[in-house]
Amino acid sequence: MKFTQYYLDCLSQASYLIGDETTGRAVVVDPRRDVDEYVRDAEAAGLTIELVIETHFHADFLSGHLELAAATGAEIGFSSVANPEFATRALEDGERYSLGEVELEFRHTPGHTPESLSIVVYEHAGDTIPYGVLTGDTLFIGDVGRPDLLASIGFTRDELADQLYDSLHDKLLTLPDATKVYPAHGAGSACGKNLSTETWSTMGEQRNENYALLAPDKATFIELVTEGQPPAPEYFLYDAVLNRQDRELLDETAMPTTLDLEAFDRLVAGGAMIVDGRDPEAFATGHLAGSINVGLNGRYAEFAGSVVPSDVDIVLVVEEGFELEAKNRLARIGFDRVVGYLQHPLAVMAASPDRVRRASRLTAVEYEGRKDGIDGLQLVDIRNPGEIALGTIDGAIEMPVGQLPGRLDELDPARPTIVFCAGGYRSSVGASVLRQAGFEDVSDIIGGYGAWSELMAPSV
Numbered sequence: 001m002k003f004t005q006y007y008l009d010c011l012s013q014a015s016y017l018i019g020d021e022t023t024g025r026a027v028v029v030d031p032r033r034d035v036d037e038y039v040r041d042a043e044a045a046g047l048t049i050e051l052v053i054e055t056h057f058h059a060d061f062l063s064g065h066l067e068l069a070a071a072t073g074a075e076i077g078f079s080s081v082a083n084p085e086f087a088t089r090a091l092e093d094g095e096r097y098s099l100g101e102v103e104l105e106f107r108h109t110p111g112h113t114p115e116s117l118s119i120v121v122y123e124h125a126g127d128t129i130p131y132g133v134l135t136g137d138t139l140f141i142g143d144v145g146r147p148d149l150l151a152s153i154g155f156t157r158d159e160l161a162d163q164l165y166d167s168l169h170d171k172l173l174t175l176p177d178a179t180k181v182y183p184a185h186g187a188g189s190a191c192g193k194n195l196s197t198e199t200w201s202t203m204g205e206q207r208n209e210n211y212a213l214l215a216p217d218k219a220t221f222i223e224l225v226t227e228g229q230p231p232a233p234e235y236f237l238y239d240a241v242l243n244r245q246d247r248e249l250l251d252e253t254a255m256p257t258t259l260d261l262e263a264f265d266r267l268v269a270g271g272a273m274i275v276d277g278r279d280p281e282a283f284a285t286g287h288l289a290g291s292i293n294v295g296l297n298g299r300y301a302e303f304a305g306s307v308v309p310s311d312v313d314i315v316l317v318v319e320e321g322f323e324l325e326a327k328n329r330l331a332r333i334g335f336d337r338v339v340g341y342l343q344h345p346l347a348v349m350a351a352s353p354d355r356v357r358r359a360s361r362l363t364a365v366e367y368e369g370r371k372d373g374i375d376g377l378q379l380v381d382i383r384n385p386g387e388i389a390l391g392t393i394d395g396a397i398e399m400p401v402g403q404l405p406g407r408l409d410e411l412d413p414a415r416p417t418i419v420f421c422a423g424g425y426r427s428s429v430g431a432s433v434l435r436q437a438g439f440e441d442v443s444d445i446i447g448g449y450g451a452w453s454e455l456m457a458p459s460v
Contacts, residue, residue, distance in 0.1 A: 001102045001123045001131070002045050005182060007199050008032055010299050011061050011332065012186045014199060016134055018121060019047040023100030027051040028074075029119060029134050030184050031064040033332050034252040039071050051089065051097070053077045055136025055184060056116040059149050059232070059240040060302075062334035067249050079108055082115035086246040091117060101125065107171045111164020112137040112145030114155065118172060120179075132180035133203070138164070139172055140183045142196035144212040146229050149236060161222040168213065177204025230384040231400045235305030235333055242334045250336070256316065256327045257340035261352070264315055264342045272313035272339060275304055277326050280428035284359035286349055288317065288342075293359075293432040296322055298425045301333045306402035307433050310334070316341035359431065360443035364451040367418065378417040382430040383449065387422060393452060396420075401430045405437075413439040420445040420452070
């Protein structure tokens with residue numbers, strides 16, 4: 001058996017290639033949208049990808065089933081209760097699919113979504129202990145899938161949580177302790193609240209250690225898994241719908257259009273948003289007025305999708321050589337309206353200093369020294385509720401970064417505003433959103449709450 005896990009750190013997303021080396025037949029599960037790596041690896045291993053399997057309609061990324069099917073001629077498989085707008089193979093509950101010696105068993109495991117399924121992998125068809133189970137977003141390492149993401153389109157979180165409990169106990173916990181668990185996401189994903197940094201585990205470990213599986217009854221389980229979930233980024237619903245649709249394919253080799261300053265200005269005047277992918281430190285030293293800062297070295301697509309609308313054009317400002325990466329990473333969440341990138345941005349800023357703005361950033365020491373002297377200060381904590389529950393700075397307004405664009409009317413743009421997160425990446429995103437919206441005096445705290453709490457910790 002050929003079994004490969006692909007883990008995409010920036011989206012905390014896992015996909016899988018499973019092949020039978022005796023027959024050369026293979027499947028790919030939950031592929032990301034830029035699919036060339038799967039195709040290359042399959043060819044190198046002498047495998048033919050014949051089926052692309054989706055464990056559910058993903059909300060946190062735009063899956064690559066259409067791209068991979070177009071590249072390989074493979075069928076696309078979903079649970080038989082799914083209703084996509086394109087041709088698929090309907091995978092029935094309990095159905096077995098043979099690749100040769102390797103065999104897959106599909107188990108419907110609704111709860112995170114109604115059409116969720118898990119895939120039990122047998123290295124040999126007659127094995128009594130499965131090699132592993134691909135659990136999608138039903139079971140994570142240390143957590144289970146959140147049941148609230150479909151509440152806005154016809155399903156309540158309690159209805160899905162009820163189904164999730166049954167799926168876990170009737171379909172997954174029946175597997176032997178030695179069976180390996182391979183989920184679709186890890187720590188950092190907003191698809192759960194307590195995901196481990198480990199990318200695989202065993203059923204035995206999860207049976208004994210996963211807080212949700214240790215719940216003594218269904219009522220307790222529902223209470224545990226529905227409280228304290230992080231706010232879903234704005235693009236989640238957009239992607240959940242788009243993953244059902246027949247849509248345009250991504251060409252991951254196609255560079256975005258090169259823009260001179262005149263063309264760049266024309267697009268911005270027409271409503272395009274400037275997304276600056278440089279690190280917060282570089283952005284702070286100088287950026288074009290109106291830019292949103294989402295650094296490529298962080299969770300770029302996720303936070304761009306949290307603060308940039310899905311229905312606007314995007315122009316990129318990045319360090320030279322990173323234009324294609326920025327375009328493709330936005331495409332991973334279905335943000336295809338990248339209309340170009342500014343050529344030689346540093347030279348443009350050097351030649352047009354009147355268009356350049358600096359971003360105010362304060363160390364924790366500077367914040368403590370100045371805060372009492374700032375009249376009308378608005379302090380905004382843009383972390384998630386679970387982070388805030390462990391501590392915050394006195395007087396802070398709680399407003400997760402993804403909620404900022406929709407809650408600007410709760411803040412006064414004329415008052416001095418200081419933004420902080422956990423370490424300084426999200427705060428640069430949030431502060432740039434406020435500046436772009438017309439806030440006059442915005443700073444963020446370098447090192448975020450971590451630096452401030454360390455400063456304020458009593459000396460030993």
